[in-house]
Amino acid sequence: MKLRSDIWKDIKHRKNCEVLILGGGVNGTGLMRDLALQGVNCILVDKDDFTAGASSKSSRMIHGGLRYLENAEFKLVRESVTERNRLLRDAPHYVKPLKTSIPISSWFAGLIKSPMVFLGLPVSVGGRGALIVKMGLMFYDIITGKHRVTPKHFFTSKTKSLLEIPGLRRNITCTATYWDAWISQAERLCVDMIQEACAENPDCTAINYVTVTKQDSGTVTLIDQISGEDTTLQPKIVVNATGAWIDFTNKALGLTSHFMGGTKGSHLVIDNLALYQALGDRMVYYEHQDGRVCITFRFLDRVVMGSTDIKIDNPDRAECDDDEVTYMISTLKGVFPDLAISKEDIVFKFCGVRPLAASGFEYTSRASRAHHIEITEPDPDRNFRIYSMIGGKLTTFRAFAEQTADKILDQLSRSRVVSTQDRHYLGAGNYPVDEAGQTQWIERVARASHADKAYVTHLFHRYGTEAETLAAHQDESWRTPLQTLPDYSVGEVTHIARTECILHLCDLVRRRSVITFLGQATPDVLEELSGIMAPLLGWDEPRRKHEIELALTEAKNGK
Numbered sequence: 001m002k003l004r005s006d007i008w009k010d011i012k013h014r015k016n017c018e019v020l021i022l023g024g025g026v027n028g029t030g031l032m033r034d035l036a037l038q039g040v041n042c043i044l045v046d047k048d049d050f051t052a053g054a055s056s057k058s059s060r061m062i063h064g065g066l067r068y069l070e071n072a073e074f075k076l077v078r079e080s081v082t083e084r085n086r087l088l089r090d091a092p093h094y095v096k097p098l099k100t101s102i103p104i105s106s107w108f109a110g111l112i113k114s115p116m117v118f119l120g121l122p123v124s125v126g127g128r129g130a131l132i133v134k135m136g137l138m139f140y141d142i143i144t145g146k147h148r149v150t151p152k153h154f155f156t157s158k159t160k161s162l163l164e165i166p167g168l169r170r171n172i173t174c175t176a177t178y179w180d181a182w183i184s185q186a187e188r189l190c191v192d193m194i195q196e197a198c199a200e201n202p203d204c205t206a207i208n209y210v211t212v213t214k215q216d217s218g219t220v221t222l223i224d225q226i227s228g229e230d231t232t233l234q235p236k237i238v239v240n241a242t243g244a245w246i247d248f249t250n251k252a253l254g255l256t257s258h259f260m261g262g263t264k265g266s267h268l269v270i271d272n273l274a275l276y277q278a279l280g281d282r283m284v285y286y287e288h289q290d291g292r293v294c295i296t297f298r299f300l301d302r303v304v305m306g307s308t309d310i311k312i313d314n315p316d317r318a319e320c321d322d323d324e325v326t327y328m329i330s331t332l333k334g335v336f337p338d339l340a341i342s343k344e345d346i347v348f349k350f351c352g353v354r355p356l357a358a359s360g361f362e363y364t365s366r367a368s369r370a371h372h373i374e375i376t377e378p379d380p381d382r383n384f385r386i387y388s389m390i391g392g393k394l395t396t397f398r399a400f401a402e403q404t405a406d407k408i409l410d411q412l413s414r415s416r417v418v419s420t421q422d423r424h425y426l427g428a429g430n431y432p433v434d435e436a437g438q439t440q441w442i443e444r445v446a447r448a449s450h451a452d453k454a455y456v457t458h459l460f461h462r463y464g465t466e467a468e469t470l471a472a473h474q475d476e477s478w479r480t481p482l483q484t485l486p487d488y489s490v491g492e493v494t495h496i497a498r499t500e501c502i503l504h505l506c507d508l509v510r511r512r513s514v515i516t517f518l519g520q521a522t523p524d525v526l527e528e529l530s531g532i533m534a535p536l537l538g539w540d541e542p543r544r545k546h547e548i549e550l551a552l553t554e555a556k557n558g559k
């Protein structure tokens with residue numbers, strides 16, 4: 001990608017495009033990648049940074065959705081499992097298998113409740129026993145069975161479970177274990193998709209911090225949030241992929257819609273060695289007394305836990321409040337009563353809004369996680385169609401993008417020329433999947449590039465096989481580790497600031513890297529990073545200080 005200022009100049013020269021995509025989350029960027037590959041020219045704009053919405057605030061599970069079986073959403077589970085398996089294969093540098101264990105408190109609980117949920121009858125909250133979990137996991141194995149890439153589920157006795165998961169509450173009957181997957185850097189996946197789209201199709205471009213309003217019947221106005229400049233564009237089609245903001249965005253386009261019924265969900269990132277060690281390589285998936293399902297798993301050298309599920313009308317107001325923090329810590333203490341876990345262990349918290357379709361369900365967990373496209377036909381005031389991408393999950397974005405792209409290709413009377421079904425993502429080409437292969441790969445690249453092996457290892461974990469191109473930089477700055485975060489080099493930070501549409505320090509530490517997420521966005525780190533970025537992005541001293549303040553506030557409040 002070019003410098004953001006150059007991208008804006010290019011957009012100002014454009015008078016039209018085939019598809020204008022609003023929203024740079026996983027659905028918008030996934031669609032951009034797909035359309036670009038079909039030769040469709042598109043412009044993507046985000047009112048904030050790319051992935052500033054739910055896509056950077058999810059639980060990071062790439063999962064079939066065991067829980068959706070209870071809601072009889074078999075089609076969704078099948079699609080999710082297929083997409084999960086594709087991501088494991090096509091993005092192995094980001095998506096890894098995840099062993100998941102459920103502590104179970106009784107044999108028969110839920111035998112009445114779960115079928116009632118299945119039949120759509122109202123139910124009160126309460127636990128699920130071993131028998132009902134067994135039935136769910138058997139179904140899950142059957143659905144996932146045909147193209148199985150993960151092991152089958154199994155049950156473990158109470159005694160063995162307590163040995164394997166030290167600190168787990170003792171009043172369990174057994175645990176059930178099955179496999180799903182998790183994604184380490186969903187934010188980078190989205191930026192990678194933009195990069196791939198721009199590289200594959202030079203008529204495609206993407207920009208952040210730009211909003212949209214309707215001008216007259218055939219045009220929209222794009223407004224640069226930074227300079228205040230605007231430009232007019234004539235798109236053939238507009239795609240509204242703004243997640244929880246879809247109704248707000250439609251309003252800006254002069255359209256009244258009531259498609260969305262989002263719920264906010266908060267997570268905590270925790271630095272607690274006892275919890276980290278107790279979890280080992282597994283996620284613990286547990287039900288709190290109030291029936292809310294929570295998850296806890298290792299994320300690099302931290303632990304992530306969540307989430308809440310609370311109705312919210314305006315996604316801009318979503319934040320992780322003190323009550324949620326207290327609630328989440330209490331659920332953790334409930335499942336690990338012997339471990340000393342406290343609010344002081346929290347290094348980061350974040351809150352996002354699930355872009356769910358509007359539904360009348362009292363229990364938010366019953367609202368479907370399926371996706372669909374709403375097409376609004378042109379009218380006398382607006383001569384382009386609007387496709388609103390409603391709902392979905394991180395897991396299923398590729399399928400959703402494909403379904404939307406197919407409809408758009410139809411409208412443009414064009415045919416699909418490239419399938420994304422078995423296309424690997426940036427950084428996954430020739431990726432060595434086993435440990436021995438990875439060691440060999442790292443040694444080979446370190447030798448060829450004369451780069452430090454430990455640094456090549458970090459690059460490999462962050463960028464997959466794209467690390468080879470990065471390690472090949474012979475510039476001294478690539479051999480100069482940051483003083484405050486030696487895992488990164490000055491050259492790497494410079495490269496991200498120059499090529500990934502960075503405008504703020506927050507963009508780099510929160511959405512192009514996991515620095516804030518891991519609780520590493522300290523004043524010293526931000527001081528050093530902003531010192532590198534300032535000359536590249538033309539920041540004077542007051543602006544640099546302001547950027548540090550913004551990044552510290554985000555690290556503390558975790559919006």
Ligand SMILES: Cc1cc2nc3c(=O)[nH]c(=O)nc-3n(C[C@H](O)[C@H](O)[C@H](O)COP(=O)(O)OP(=O)(O)OC[C@H]3O[C@@H](n4cnc5c(N)ncnc54)[C@H](O)[C@@H]3O)c2cc1C
Nearest residue numbers: 023025026027047053054055059061243265352393394395
């Ligand atoms: C708490 C939580 C937990 C989740 N856990 C999981 C999980 O474990 N697994 C899973 O598969 N899924 C999970 N999800 C769901 C998943 O994150 C979302 O479905 C997915 O990220 C939605 O992507 P999106 O692109 O539609 O929306 P978003 O990622 O929200 O992107 C929308 C973008 O639109 C931009 N925007 C808003 N208004 C405008 C405008 N007017 N013009 C231009 N741009 C605009 C925003 O800035 C944002 O960047 C979770 C979601 C949440 C909130």
